[in-house]
Amino acid sequence: MALLMRHAATSSSTRSRCFIPSSSLRATAPLVILLRMPILENIAAIAKGMSITFKEMLQPTVVENYPDGPGPLKGAKFQERFRGVHVLQRDENGLEKCVACFLCAAACPSNCIYIEAAENTAAHRVSGAERYAKVYNIDYNRCIFCGYCVEACPTDAITHGHGFEIATFNASALVYRKEQMLAAAPAHMGANAVFNQDAVSTGAPALPGQGS
Numbered sequence: 001m002a003l004l005m006r007h008a009a010t011s012s013s014t015r016s017r018c019f020i021p022s023s024s025l026r027a028t029a030p031l032v033i034l035l036r037m038p039i040l041e042n043i044a045a046i047a048k049g050m051s052i053t054f055k056e057m058l059q060p061t062v063v064e065n066y067p068d069g070p071g072p073l074k075g076a077k078f079q080e081r082f083r084g085v086h087v088l089q090r091d092e093n094g095l096e097k098c099v100a101c102f103l104c105a106a107a108c109p110s111n112c113i114y115i116e117a118a119e120n121t122a123a124h125r126v127s128g129a130e131r132y133a134k135v136y137n138i139d140y141n142r143c144i145f146c147g148y149c150v151e152a153c154p155t156d157a158i159t160h161g162h163g164f165e166i167a168t169f170n171a172s173a174l175v176y177r178k179e180q181m182l183a184a185a186p187a188h189m190g191a192n193a194v195f196n197q198d199a200v201s202t203g204a205p206a207l208p209g210q211g212s
């Protein structure tokens with residue numbers, strides 16, 4: 001009995017806290033039903049979208065002045081993760097990182113990577129492993145810049161650079177050879193002072209014969 005009385009008291013206090021006049025409920029019920037109708041939901045979504053459009057119309061216009069902009073990119077701007085023309089990387093000794101394992105070619109959905117492997121010798125060492133890529137071509141007529149080759153590479157030899165100006169009327173010019181994609185040798189090896197600017201800054205001679 002005591003339990004029933006306590007329950008009745010609790011229910012009554014809850015009712016008193018959440019009391020909504022029945023006349024209000026009757027008035028808002030049609031509105032709730034209307035709001036649940038798909039057509040009104042669609043109108044609300046369009047209104048929301050258009051509000052963003054009008055808000056953006058009042059913002060200042062930002063124009064990338066490519067190709068007449070300043071700097072080496074001629075005014076173009078990239079996110080760091082932009083996938084451009086591939087770069088075949090070298091290790092800290094200047095040797096090519098590619099070991100001709102063919103994993104990138106196997107992962108490529110466009111079948112646009114062509115590799116010919118060759119053996120390193122003591123007299124002619126190109127990579128740090130047993131083999132190196134004697135020929136490494138990417139056909140940019142077919143490449144979709146998906147990045148699968150980059151993910152498949154076990155030595156981080158192939159990466160995406162930011163090169164993007166590859167348009168041409170000559171389709172055969174879009175078959176890039178290894179020499180076109182290979183990162184320049186470190187400056188202390190005497191090939192390219194620009195590539196290894198960081199190494200130069202930390203003590204490596206900029207050109208052969210310079211420094212210590």
Ligand code: SF4
Nearest residue numbers: 108143144146147149
């Ligand atoms: S980015 Fe994609 S399509 Fe292009 S070479 Fe790599 S795996 Fe192939």
Ligand code: SF4
Nearest residue numbers: 098099101102104153
């Ligand atoms: S780029 Fe990487 S995955 Fe492709 S052959 Fe060279 S080492 Fe192998």
